[in-house]
Amino acid sequence: MKKLVIFFSTMIFVHSIGYAVASTDDFVYSSETLNFRLTQGGYIDATFHSLNGRYLKLQVVRGEKNDLQINPEAPMYSMDINISDKEGYAFVVQGKVLKTNKKKYLPNFLSNKTEEDFIKKRSQDFNELGHFADELQNETKTALLKTSLKKMDYIIDEIVRLMRNVNSKRNLSLNSVTEKTSNSKRFLNIVTIRKKKAFDLVYEHSAIISDTFRGRNLVHRLVTCNHGTCADHETMNYACRRFFYKRNLNHTLYVTDEMCDAYYPSSEYGLDHVCNDDTYVQFNSLKFNTNYANEYDCFYSHRLYAPNCNWKKDDVCA
Numbered sequence: 223m224k225k226l227v228i229f230f231s232t233m234i235f236v237h238s239i240g241y242a243v244a245s246t247d248d249f250v251y252s253s254e255t256l257n258f259r260l261t262q263g264g265y266i267d268a269t270f271h272s273l274n275g276r277y278l279k280l281q282v283v284r285g286e287k288n289d290l291q292i293n294p295e296a297p298m299y300s301m302d303i304n305i306s307d308k309e310g311y312a313f314v315v316q317g318k319v320l321k322t323n324k325k326k327y328l329p330n331f332l333s334n335k336t337e338e339d340f341i342k343k344r345s346q347d348f349n350e351l352g353h354f355a356d357e358l359q360n361e362t363k364t365a366l367l368k369t370s371l372k373k374m375d376y377i378i379d380e381i382v383r384l385m386r387n388v389n390s391k392r393n394l395s396l397n398s399v400t401e402k403t404s405n406s407k408r409f410l411n412i413v414t415i416r417k418k419k420a421f422d423l424v425y426e427h428s429a430i431i432s433d434t435f436r437g438r439n440l441v442h443r444l445v446t447c448n449h450g451t452c453a454d455h456e457t458m459n460y461a462c463r464r465f466f467y468k469r470n471l472n473h474t475l476y477v478t479d480e481m482c483d484a485y486y487p488s489s490e491y492g493l494d495h496v497c498n499d500d501t502y503v504q505f506n507s508l509k510f511n512t513n514y515a516n517e518y519d520c521f522y523s524h525r526l527y528a529p530n531c532n533w534k535k536d537d538v539c540a
Contacts, residue, residue: 249371251362256354258362264299264377270357272350277308280354281320282377286449292420293427293450295457297380300447302479305385307347314351316384316445316452318478341439348389348440355385387454388443409468410435413508415501416458417528418451428461428501428528429453432508434471442471446479446504448497462531466509476507482520498525505529 251258258268264284271277285300302317312319363378412435417428431453434442445454452458466473481503482495499520506514 249366249369249374251365253357253361256357256362258358260366260371260374260377262371264301264374266377266381270350270354272353274346274350276346276350278347278350278354279306279308279310280304280381281306282381283317283320284377285317288450293418295455296447296451297376300449300479301377301380303381303384305351307343313344313347313441314384314388314443315474316380316479317447319475337436341436341441344441345439351385351389355382355389358382358385384445384452384454388440409441409471411466411468411473411508412463413466413505413531414453414463415461415505415528415531416453417461418458420450420497426498426527427451428498429458430477430501430504430508432474432477434468434474442474444474444477446477446500448480448500450497461528464505464509464531468511473508473511476511476513477504481507481513495520496524496526498528502529505531 247262249260255272256268256270258266258280260266264282266280266282268280269277270280281304283302285302287299288296290296290298300317302320303315304312304320305314306312358378359382363375366372366375366378412433414431414433415428416431417426419425420427427448427450429446429448429450429452430444431446432442432444433440445452447453479500481500483500502525503514503520
C-alpha cells in the first residue's frame, strides 16, 4: 500500500506508517512501535516498543550553541542523549546522564543465572538500536520535514549517528584482554581519547569514548563532546586508549560532558577552560571512580592539545 499523507491545518497523518502531529509547540510522531515528541526547545521524549518485546526510552536535552568555526561538522547545539532500558538505566549516553535517569547502576550478580540474564537483556537492548535508528531516520524524520520544525532534523541525525556508531563497535575483538574478565566479577572499561584539529590550526579538540564490557559483551557506552564535535564522529582521530578493570558500573556515574562547566559555569575573566581540560578530568574520573574536576585542572591549565594516556594498562580501581 502506498503511503498516504493528508494535511489538516497543523496536523499531518501518515497512513500505514503512523501519524505525526505538528503544532506551534511541538512535533509528535506515533506508530506501532514508536511514540516520539520533539519540542521547539529541542527536548525529545520517546519510547520504542520493539516487535521483539523490548522497551527502550530516549531522552534528549539541547544545550549550548556550538561554535561551528571551531568544529564545523558539530551539530548546531550540544545535546545530552540518554537511551535507557525498561528499568530506567541509561546504557547509552552522549553528554551526561539526565536527572531522571540518575539511578545507581550496580548489577548484583547473586548467581550465574542473574548475570546471564543481565547480559542477555542488555545484548537484546543493543540489538534493537538498529531498528530504532531505522524508524527515526526513515519515518520520523520524513514526517518532521513536512512541518514547521523541519530545521530541527539535525537532532534526529545526531541520535541516529550515536545509535549506529555504538552498534558498529559492539563486536570489537578484545582477544586476551576480555579473557581476564570472563571468569571474574569485574567489568572491563576501555577509555579512548579522540581528537581533531581546532580552528584549522595546530591546536586540538578532544573528547572521550568509554565502553564497558562484561566478558565480550558491551553493556554501557558513554560519549563526550566537550563544546564541539563528539568523540565518536568520523572526523575525530584516535589519540590513545587505556584499559581499567571495575567491580561495578559506578564509574559511569562520575563522568559528564563538559565536566569543568559544573565547576566553573561562568567567568568574569572570559574563557575558563578548553575542551582538552574537560577530556583530562573525564579520563581521570573514569580511572579513579570520582569527580576529578578541580580548580587547577579546570581553570589554570588551558591545554591546547589532547591529553595523553600515560598510565599503566592494567590498573584495578574499586
